Amino acid sequence: MSMQHAIDATTLHALARFPDQLEAHYAAFPSGTTHWTPLDWNGIPSERFSAHEQVCHVRDVEMDGYHVRIQRTLHEAHPFLPDLRSEALARERNYAGQDADAALVAFRAARVQTIAMFANLDGAQSAHTALFEDYGPVTLRSLAHYLCSHDAQHLAGLQWLLGRIAALRAAT
Numbered sequence: 001m002s003m004q005h006a007i008d009a010t011t012l013h014a015l016a017r018f019p020d021q022l023e024a025h026y027a028a029f030p031s032g033t034t035h036w037t038p039l040d041w042n043g044i045p046s047e048r049f050s051a052h053e054q055v056c057h058v059r060d061v062e063m064d065g066y067h068v069r070i071q072r073t074l075h076e077a078h079p080f081l082p083d084l085r086s087e088a089l090a091r092e093r094n095y096a097g098q099d100a101d102a103a104l105v106a107f108r109a110a111r112v113q114t115i116a117m118f119a120n121l122d123g124a125q126s127a128h129t130a131l132f133e134d135y136g137p138v139t140l141r142s143l144a145h146y147l148c149s150h151d152a153q154h155l156a157g158l159q160w161l162l163g164r165i166a167a168l169r170a171a172t
Contacts, residue, residue: 006126007118007144015115015144018151019108025158026055026100030165035096038164046157047086049095054154056095057086059107062114064089066147070117073130073140081132118144 026034034052041048049057065084072079118140126141135146 006121006123007141011144011148012115012119014148014151015111015118018155019104019111021155022055022058022107022151022158023104025155025162026051026104028158028162030169033165034100036161036165038161044157044160046153046160049086049090049157051158051161052098052100053090053095054157055100055107056093056098056103057090058151058154059103059110060084060089060093061086061150062107062110066114066143067110067117069130069132069143070114070140073128073138073143074117074121074125076130079130081130081138083133114147 029051035050037048037050046054047057061084069081072081121140126139128140130138130143132138132143132146138146
């Protein structure tokens with residue numbers, strides 16, 4: 001890792017690939033199933049959201065979560081970073097009634113900003129600390145890894161939903 005880039009290239013590359021992966025996974029849903037939810041969520045590796053709601057959630061976590069977390073950690077002394085309360089936010093913002101295509105466009109633009117924020121950190125900045133609710137002590141470097149983990153959770157959640165839909169269709 002170069003001294004110039006405090007966040008490793010593998011993580012930055014994964015963050016950059018995610019918008020394409022998210023769009024491809026969302027596009028894989030059969031017609032009329034993006035709002036579908038199962039009766040039993042047992043085993044879901046992400047939040048209990050439909051595919052449509054997951055797209056809106058990922059957008060909001062990027063903009064209202066990680067953009068704020070990065071800026072606060074960079075500019076404040078050891079800030080407390082609260083959880084977004086995803087399920088309450090989904091209800092308040094009526095994810096089910098939002099335009100998923102617009103959410104994907106907004107997410108893609110927000111991710112470009114996120115990558116720029118991470119890519120411009122130097123080693124000292126990447127070590128800035130915060131206290132992230134439900135995670136404990138973090139650094140800006142660890143926030144990049146947690147965001148990658150969040151991305152992977154949502155790809156897994158979309159695959160899980162696709163699996164449930166395929167099983168349901170095979171049974172009928």
